[in-house]
Structures are given as structure tokens and as C-alpha cells.
Amino acid sequence: MLIDAHYHLVAREWYPEGWWQSVVGMYVNGLKSLGMEMAPDMVMETMIPSLWDPEGEALINDMTTNGIDKTVILPMDYWLLYGENTVTLDKQLKAYSALQKKHPDKIIAFATADARRPNAVEIVERAIKDLGLKGVNLYPQTGFFVNDPRTRRLLDKMYELGMPLTCHTGQQGPAPFRAKFGDPVHLDDIAVDYPNMMITAGHMAFGWHEQLFYGFGLKYNVATDISAWQDVTKTNFRKFCTVLRQALDRLGKDRVLFGTDNPFVSALMPTKEYADLIKGLPQNAPEGITFTEDEVNAILGGNAARILGLKS
Numbered sequence: 001m002l003i004d005a006h007y008h009l010v011a012r013e014w015y016p017e018g019w020w021q022s023v024v025g026m027y028v029n030g031l032k033s034l035g036m037e038m039a040p041d042m043v044m045e046t047m048i049p050s051l052w053d054p055e056g057e058a059l060i061n062d063m064t065t066n067g068i069d070k071t072v073i074l075p076m077d078y079w080l081l082y083g084e085n086t087v088t089l090d091k092q093l094k095a096y097s098a099l100q101k102k103h104p105d106k107i108i109a110f111a112t113a114d115a116r117r118p119n120a121v122e123i124v125e126r127a128i129k130d131l132g133l134k135g136v137n138l139y140p141q142t143g144f145f146v147n148d149p150r151t152r153r154l155l156d157k158m159y160e161l162g163m164p165l166t167c168h169t170g171q172q173g174p175a176p177f178r179a180k181f182g183d184p185v186h187l188d189d190i191a192v193d194y195p196n197m198m199i200t201a202g203h204m205a206f207g208w209h210e211q212l213f214y215g216f217g218l219k220y221n222v223a224t225d226i227s228a229w230q231d232v233t234k235t236n237f238r239k240f241c242t243v244l245r246q247a248l249d250r251l252g253k254d255r256v257l258f259g260t261d262n263p264f265v266s267a268l269m270p271t272k273e274y275a276d277l278i279k280g281l282p283q284n285a286p287e288g289i290t291f292t293e294d295e296v297n298a299i300l301g302g303n304a305a306r307i308l309g310l311k312s
């Protein structure tokens, strides 16, 4: 069983133009660090459109071709962050629901809403009850703490409805995103106050990974996913293996999930390649670091299936 627990289905109109410009900036800088120069206009024209897949055709095609059994798709609400009035959040959530309805065996679609929206609770409740979405993704780096009273209104509703939470942790994106909201320590209140909520801290909290692993070792309702660490596997494979080993040692093998953050890093490493890299760890890990087949199978799909209540 191979489950990508962290994927974003994206369309241009679902996100503010300012955000697309920051994505272009990140690509330009990322390419530069690989020794490649590309002008922003060129990146916008040639690379960014390949991310847009509003109906999920490219995603389903990739899953079918590469044996990816299930994908959890996480929507994002960046509108308040950019102070724009255009709101296509509703369209985004409907598209997520439509893809899940079309491929119920393959797609698990989550809802989202910026917790600062006055009607955030209604948005999420409708998305779960009427659209059939199966969890909630929060992106605090847009400007709210996950333990803020405004977020708690939303979490209360999710708790009542028995929904799991994925919370992006770690530094996320350039200004106007604020890294402080991504510190995983704020999840501690949520783990304690909502003991039956399954919480996945996205991205192993990047630079805050040690705080996450040590802080949540004994908070058994908190898991993490390994999405967006693909660059580290390329630039410093030993470091990646060390961090993953730490995650498994502190959280236990049942609380680490495979995820990619694709399509954003697909150009660097397709989903299948990252999954194969994880699968090969028992054979290929650097000297002194070991992984078992059992651990690898749990990461690649078993854990997500259990946490999301899927029949495997």
C-alpha cells in the first residue's frame, strides 16, 4: 500500500496572484542553487502551468501509472494573507470534493479555511457535511496560531465531527508568510485538549524537527509526514536518514507518514522516485543508520491507512 498523505491539487484561480509570484521567486532561487539561471517570466510561462491540475487528471494519471494507491489532497486558503477580495475557496473545495467523488478508492480530500475568517466554522462544516470532505488542513503561517481562540472554534467543530487534522508546521514560504506561526510547539495545546483528534504535523516541521520529535514523543495522537524533504535527500542523504531515524525513534514507527508536497516538488523528484527511495532505505541507508522493512512499510502506507481509518 502506497499512500501520499500530503499533496496539493492546485489551479491558478484558487490562489492570489501575489502567491504565484512568490512561487516563481522560490523556483528562480531553487534553480539558481542548482546552478541554473532562469528569468522569472520564463519560469512563469514554462514551469508554473504544469502545476495546474484543477480536475486532477494529471494526478490520477500519475497514480495509475506509478502504483500510488491513495493520495490525500490538501486545499489552502491564502486569500486573507494577500488581502484580496476575490474568493474562490468555495470553488476549490467543490473541486476537491468532485475528484474524491469520482475516485473514492484513490482520493481522500480535506477541507480548509483560514481560521481568521468570521465564517471559518461554517465553511468547514459545510465542506464536511455537504461535500463529504474527510479532514481539515490548516496553514497557520498565513497569520494565526493553531491554539488561538479563533482556531479553536474550528477545531471544536472538527472534533464534534470526528475529523483528523493536518497542520503545516515549519517555515513555509517567503513574506508575507510568517514562520513563527509554524512552530510545532503551538500544536501541543491541541494535542492535549483534543485527545481523540488525529493530528499530522506536516513536513516534520522542517528546522523545528527536533522540537517536534522530542515535544510530541508522548503525545500519541500526533504524527508527522516527510513531505518536502526531497531536496535534503539529494543534497545531504545522510542528514535525511538521520532525521528520519530520529522521527522513528522518538515518535515510533506508527506515527511517520509518507508525503510529498507535490506537485510543488515534482520537478525535483516525482512521487514514485521518493517512494522508491524510502522503500530502498533498508538496503541503501548510509553506514551506521538502519531501517527495517517493517518501518518502511508503515511509513509508505500502513500508518496513513490506520490514521485515516481506511480499509487497507
Ligand SMILES: [Zn+2]
Residues within 6 Å of the ligand: 006, 008, 168, 202, 261
Ligand atoms: Zn503542503
